[in-house]
Amino acid sequence: MKITAVEAIPYAIPYRKPLRFASGEVSTAEHVLVRVHTDDGVVGIADAPPRPFTYGETQRSVVAAVTELFAPQVVGTRLVEREQVDARMSRTVGNPAAKSAVDMAIWDALGRTVGLPVTELLGGFTDRMRVSHMLGFDSPEAMVTEAQRVRQTYGIGTFKVKVGRNPYRLDVAVVRALREHLGDDVELYVDGNRGWSAADSARAMREMADLGLLFAEELCPADDVLGRHWLVQQCDVPFIADESAVTPADAVRELLAGSATALSIKTARTGFTRSARVHHLAESLGVESVMGNQIDSQLGTVCTVAFGAAFRLTAARAGELSNFLDMSDDLLTEPLQIREGVLTVRPGPGLGVEIDPDKLQRYRSDR
Known part of the structure; x- marks a missing residue:
């Protein structure tokens, strides 16, 4: 149940039409897929949607925060040590979407490990x-x-x-x-x-x-x-x-x-x-x-x-x-x-969903 690696994969999927509101406009989902790997071979997943006009995060900043700051702090901890993970990530100010995606991917990995839905x-x-x-x-x-x-x-x-x-x-x-x-x-x-x-x-x-x-x-x-x-x-x-x-x-x-x-x-x-x-x-x-x-x-x-x-x-x-x-x-x-x-709620352990590898390959923006 130990975390061995944390990935942050940027991807971009266009919206059919822009969504407009008082603080900004979104025409493309420039998000980050976060994957948490464990020594049991389990992979937990979550999504980080940066909103620069609200929280100051961008796709590049989320990737940097996850890979450069949070992954070194999280690797080696057990999936049940979520408060320890939260305390370590809290040393860094801000970055709410990046922190949240790491946290939720850990919960997903825990659910998959014990065979229970996150709900x-x-x-x-x-x-x-x-x-x-x-x-x-x-x-x-x-x-x-x-x-x-x-x-x-x-x-x-x-x-x-x-x-x-x-x-x-x-x-x-x-x-x-x-x-x-x-x-x-x-x-x-x-x-x-x-x-x-x-x-x-x-x-x-x-x-x-x-x-x-x-x-x-x-x-x-x-x-x-x-x-x-x-x-x-x-x-x-x-x-x-x-x-x-x-x-x-x-x-x-x-x-x-x-x-x-x-x-x-x-x-x-x-x-x-x-x-x-x-x-x-x-x-x-x-x-x-x-x-x-x-x-x-x-x-x-x-x-x-x-x-x-x-x-x-x-x-x-x-x-x-x-x-x-x-x-x-x-x-x-x-x-x-x-x-x-x-x-x-999707049935099955964890969040109950899987990522299509072909679609991820098509939309990821780091290659």
Whole structure:
């Protein structure tokens, strides 16, 4: 059960169309596949999606961090020494996606070694999650059309709507159009990616008060400490901390400062080990949690649903599990299938998925 090697393989797969939001735009999945090898011949896998406009990581920096910093610290440890691994990687500041991929690949290797799914190792609450689909920037008509297509094709009934442009002439109109065309039985919530001011956010939320929104997420910058606190205190729906809560300590500060009343958990930035800490924090404080999406690949989505399904709190809400649908291809041997708005945990030990070697050869960008 000892780790003998850690690989970081960069690859690039184009999206069918760019995904646009207030803090950036993504047109190609320039990710890093991380593989952890053990002396038993087991290989655990995970995906690192760099997001330079959010966390400062790039594909090259993830590869460097994993191979030059984390691999030497991890090789020689046992798969069950996850806290030791976390402590060693914590010596390096930042690099959340790189750290998380190493952590999740170790969990996958452990599950494969003992013959149990990661979901059961984490908590085993259920084997499925409802799916929320994220709608990127476009015209109101195009976003309505996209939502209707996704609902009809995949049975998805929850939508996270990207806002953060012009709140009065465009964003509010988008959300209102979605509610009018999709009906009251669909769940809607908004994510500003810090694109509005606190004052604009408050006005926009008042104008959308009749639309039955589920949540509001990161509407204004967390750096605007007083404005953010003022906004959250008058917000009548749970206010989700996402990119302002990169670490468990960040989540504590946001909640105790009154700058958020709910949390987004992203395994792509806190792995399984630290995501469990964020979950336990949310559970003990009685705040809502949702499983977020870092524009994940199918492998990243597998990790998200594996964690989200493991706990009652995170399984209670629809998870953001569908943005892999916008990728032109993927690396898994068996593609994920969303049916009737639900994504199930893959059966089998570990994460229950395998990488197609031909596709990896085709898309890897280090050769």
